[in-house]
Each structure stands twice: as structure tokens, then as C-alpha cells.
Amino acid sequence: MDIVRQLVCAGADVTAFDRNGNTPLHKACQDGFYEIARYLLEPVRYSEIQCNPYDIPYKKIPQDFDIANYDGLTCLHLAVMNKHMDILQLLIERDVDLNMIERKAGRTVLHMACIRGDVKLVRMFMHVRTCNMDARTYSGYTPLDLARDYNQDGVYTILAAAGSKHSAESVDSDSD
Structure with a gap:
């Protein structure tokens, strides 16, 4: 060292x-x-x-x-x-910046935590004000979408309770 x-x-x-x-x-x-x-x-x-x-x-x-x-x-x-x-x-x-993306799929660290079902990490990121709870991957998936798609019920429940959106919801609200 x-x-x-x-x-x-x-x-x-x-x-x-x-x-x-x-x-x-x-x-x-x-x-x-x-x-x-x-x-x-x-x-x-x-x-x-x-x-x-x-x-x-x-x-x-x-x-x-x-x-x-x-x-x-x-x-x-x-x-x-x-x-x-x-x-x-x-x-x-x-x-x-917690919203930095990896360059292959466009995932943030929150996306990665959702895929893994890491409840502790998701909660930690939620307490950082600058963390975008509705960030999209290159394919348009939000953290909530990935939690659902990877059957991470604990993470899904936490994100949904915090007001995170699915990609379809974000598109609908963006056009208003």
C-alpha cells in the first residue's frame, strides 16, 4: 500500500x-x-x-x-x-455518479443490483438522492422492469413502493 x-x-x-x-x-x-x-x-x-x-x-x-x-x-x-x-x-x-452506465448494455449499478436481487444494495442506492430510480438501459428497461423480469420479488416490492416506474409507464408519462 x-x-x-x-x-x-x-x-x-x-x-x-x-x-x-x-x-x-x-x-x-x-x-x-x-x-x-x-x-x-x-x-x-x-x-x-x-x-x-x-x-x-x-x-x-x-x-x-x-x-x-x-x-x-x-x-x-x-x-x-x-x-x-x-x-x-x-x-x-x-x-x-451512481447513474454511470456500463458500455455494453447501458446498465447502471441499480440495474445490476435489481438483476441480482440485492435488497440491501437497492436500499442503499435509494438513499442517495442523485440515483435515478427510473434509468433506462440501452434496451429501454428500467430497474423495476429488470426486477420483474428476473423474478426478484423483494427488490420489485421495494422499488414499486418507492414509486419506480416500468418502461411503458415512463414512456406514457413522458409524452404528456
Whole structure:
């Protein structure tokens, strides 16, 4: 972990990617390395770079959360897929956009939680004001549609009680 921080402070490119398009933050979110994710997201302090005998190039930390790997997945999607709740919470604290979509089917993390039937995660997302409960996939499905289609009754009940809509309802109300 200390080596990661030293590399960041020395000017290492936090957006460099491997053969699968994963940045270091992607790997930390995928594999559950909370402390490494925290170090990658923490801005470099002046006191940390004073010992550098050279100037480091400016880089944006935290990095752009919208960077997707070659499978179309962002760091947020990887954290949710691998059930790393501590990293998910860290990303939410850093104001990650919960409505980011993965690039293959256009799913948000709420869509993914509905497909899996993860009641705890759905409730967590519902408490984040910016989470779009009626977001649509590329095929036009809302989280409520997916909960129904994947027979996730617990999630379906929670979303319906919160006022989420089916895609047909959203289309009808949009045309008014």
C-alpha cells in the first residue's frame, strides 16, 4: 500500500491501463483492495511531494470515475459486481455518479443490483438522492422492469413502493 502511495506522490500515471483496459483503481475495486483504492483517490498533499527532487506533472486526483475498461465497466460497476461494499461506500463519499452506465448494455449499478436481487444494495442506492430510480438501459428497461423480469420479488416490492416506474409507464408519462 505504501508503495502505491509513493508512486502516486512521485507522479505515476493513475490512469495508465493494462491489457484489459483496467486502471489501478479498476483493479483495486475489482479485487477489494480498499486501502489501495483510498490511496489512489486521495489528493497528493504538498508535504508528500516536498522530498521529490523533481517537479511532478499535474494530474487530476481523484481520477475520472467514468473511465471504462475494455469490457465497458467502470470502477463503480466492478466494486458492485464483486460486492466490495467498503469500496462502494468510498466511491460514494467521493461523489461518484451512481447513474454511470456500463458500455455494453447501458446498465447502471441499480440495474445490476435489481438483476441480482440485492435488497440491501437497492436500499442503499435509494438513499442517495442523485440515483435515478427510473434509468433506462440501452434496451429501454428500467430497474423495476429488470426486477420483474428476473423474478426478484423483494427488490420489485421495494422499488414499486418507492414509486419506480416500468418502461411503458415512463414512456406514457413522458409524452404528456
